[in-house]
Amino acid sequence: MKAETLERLNALRADKQPCALVTDLKTGLQAIVHAGGTHGGFALFPEDEETVLRRIVEDRSGIVEEGDQRLFVQVFAPPLRLLLVGAVHIAQALVPMAALAGYAVTIIDPRRAFATDERFPDVTLSDAWPDEGLAALAPDRRTAVVTLTHDPKLDDPALLVALRSPAFYVGSLGSRKTHAKRVARLLEAGLTEAEIARLHAPVGLDIGAVTPAEIGVSILAEITQALRRQVSAAPAGG
Amino acid sequence: MTGEPDILNEAARLRRSGRKAALATVISTWGSSPRPVGSHLLVDETGAMQGSVSGGCIEGAVVHEAMKVMAEGEPRLLSFGVTDEMAWEVGLACGGRVDVYVEPLE
Incomplete structure (x- = not known):
């Protein structure tokens, strides 16, 4: 995980903003998704971004498979x-x-x-x-x-x-x-x-x-x- | 809320201190497994660990792999089958499987 990604993730969690860390399991690239936008090492397809936003609301971490793409979505939802x-x-x-x-x-x-x-x-x-x-x-x-x-x-x-x-x-x-x-x-x-x-x-x-x-x-x-x-x-x- | 958020703050602290570290995350589980998806194990360059990705039966193997990940700077995807015998050891009624993603902290 890049330092910038980790720091941003921790800042969002400290601010109690629901967010998700998305890891492309094939390339290792990572992005952070939250209501305010997507940041990070790779661009998500709009439909994948929608899937991640829905998972944030549902507080549901897990693997999202689409074609030959394999993403791990980890949701961080404040209590x-x-x-x-x-x-x-x-x-x-x-x-x-x-x-x-x-x-x-x-x-x-x-x-x-x-x-x-x-x-x-x-x-x-x-x-x-x-x-x-x-x-x-x-x-x-x-x-x-x-x-x-x-x-x-x-x-x-x-x-x-x-x-x-x-x-x-x-x-x-x-x-x-x-x-x-x-x-x-x-x-x-x-x-x-x-x-x-x-x-x-x-x-x-x-x-x-x-x-x-x-x-x-x-x-x-x-x-x-x-x-x-x-x-x-x-x-x-x- | 899944995982142990404090581990990520620990990870940031470790990284700022300039030490090498790797983060292991449970990314999927089948059957009974002691730790849910999103659970973290943080390993530093001395092999010291914080958090957990199982009831204790795979931590040793994960630390071993984490050292390689730190040395190579490349993430690894690990898959552990929990045999009935091991499952008994960790207090599970049946076998299961745990996939763990191990990545270096850059």
Whole structure:
């Protein structure tokens, strides 16, 4: 591996940018692929580059064979995180499901009666105010943020931070009616329509969920969809 | 996330220190194998190693090949069949195969 390739790869990983190292097993030439472009010792065919970008989203390393070409694609994906605002009943159902799906979960709730270790064993709890708590955790491209409090005092400040972050998913619990009011407040607070359009609300896929556990399923399903279908929405490399 | 990302930081440190080194990477596996695709073993010019590409049964052979890779400056593709007997040694229920790509750090 060339020094330049190794240094670039380590810099991208330090910056938590999902990326892949592509090695041509016949020639030993290597290239680095990420959403911002392709760098390195050989030019990938556009269809191979697409394959690699898809594998980055799927977090799937392995060999890609095309004709007499044999490429090894090693994906480097930063860990997945789920940041929940509101240590409520739905969070109690959602946390173990998200952990199973591979997310490191943090719950932010300044209300001490809610965010207790008894209610949430084995979860990182933050009693910071939601905007400060979220800003400190710096949501990245591998982070999902969901607000669950129903309380504009707590949800709105969190959304102001989350919708301007690179988080791949931002969702907010609440009916269509409360969402319309929320949009008006967020516009008032200075968010653009494009920023607000990133918000998934009402949160979760529409599967008719009723119980907290079912709502957890619908939220996790929508987060999964956002994570795995990013490639079609991602800007073209270059 | 696959592999051991810290190994790549170690690799960068080794290279900056001016020592020769080779990086081995598991590129494919068949059947049961103890380390997943993307696992790294870093070998320096003294033969010292960090990380792993198996449960311990092929590391010796990989280090041996890594020394040649460092000397020649050319990558090698290694293929290891894990026999039932060896698989038993590393705690596997059945045999498998591991392909390892070894490249010099330039």
